[in-house]
Amino acid sequence: MTKRISLTQYLIEQQRGEAQIPAQLRLLIEVVARACKRIAISVNKGALGEVLGTAGSENVQGEVQKKLDIIANEVLIEANEWGGHLAGMASEEMDDMHAVPNRYPQGEYLLLFDPLDGSSNIDVNVSIGTIFSVLKHRGGDVTNDSFLQAGTEQVCAGYCVYGPQTTLVLTVGQGVVMFTLDREQGSWVMTTESVQIPEDTKEFAINMSNMRHWDAPVKRYIDECLEGKEGVRGKDFNMRWIASMVADVHRILTRGGVFMYPWDKREPSKPGKLRLMYEANPMSFLVEQAGGAATNGLQRIMEIEPKGLHERVSVILGSKNEVERVTAYHREAQQAK
Ligand SMILES: O=P(O)(O)OC[C@H]1O[C@](O)(COP(=O)(O)O)[C@@H](O)[C@@H]1O
Ligand SMILES: [Mg+2]
Ligand SMILES: [Mg+2]
Structure with a gap:
């Protein structure tokens, strides 16, 4: 039987190995991945879960929000705010950044996300996803300006695509790996170890x-x-x-x-x-x-x-x-x- 590598195992190896990712970053990624599982469940329910259609509101960019844009945003905030790994979050669906409430421990990282990408495809049952990026908080009070760092400062980035399969794609700066959600086990299983884009294309x-x-x-x-x-x-x-x-x-x-x-x-x-x-x-x-x-x-x-x-x-x-x-x-x- 081929050996299955879980997301947890991969991240622990990244903590121990060359990348030496801090434990806090490992936990953060696990929490985001868990939130994506919850979003995937809502996406799959579709009309049965009453998650399709518009929410009747607009985001800061003047775009009509879909119910799933809001649900996915809430799932990501709720999952991430209490864990002690974040200082704040920023989202396409929120006017300003969301600081971690005082009642929870403050962490070292900043999480940014497009909770639901491809909103025009939600109601027509075409692949959509969640995109995220992680920066280090440089200290002091967390404000919108804390997030204004160039992309080269990212310590992790990834997305989850909710399609015929649910796939999590991740980088911590050591190449790109893909994990597929095993729904029976409820776990992320590595399915591509080293993603390479061909230099030429048609x-x-x-x-x-x-x-x-x-x-x-x-x-x-x-x-x-x-x-x-x-x-x-x-x-x-x-x-x-x-x-x-x-x-x-x-x-x-x-x-x-x-x-x-x-x-x-x-x-x-x-x-x-x-x-x-x-x-x-x-x-x-x-x-x-x-x-x-x-x-x-x-x-x-x-x-x-x-x-x-x-x-x-x-x-x-x-x-x-x-x-x-x-x-x-x-x-x-x-x-x-
Ligand atoms: O409908 P258009 O203009 O082709 O735009 C499609 C683009 O808009 C987006 O849906 C924008 O993202 P959101 O759904 O998060 O607003 C992209 O995912 C996509 O590439
Ligand atoms: Mg988008
Ligand atoms: Mg979006």
């Missing part, structure tokens, strides 16, 4: 309906892909767009590809749609740890110094050579200005 992911709003470098890249074998790329490309970043990134970590949610002319003052702290940074950490790359077209995403908790960013990530190509097109256009 698959891109972008919302094509926004094409008329794109900037020239994005248009150039996609046009060349669409020309296929007859064009400058000399090969045919395939397209996928799940509209859940978590599921699109999961595909890229599994078989390669390039994912783009670029700046566009619809709202020129917004740098992009996706959120730096809850989506772009954690996914960039995972992608880089798996041998891929992530930029905003001009700069490595993880080196951006955040100025606001809910800051948005243009995202290009995935197979290294493709990300470098799209980034080069942006830099050329910038220089020509």
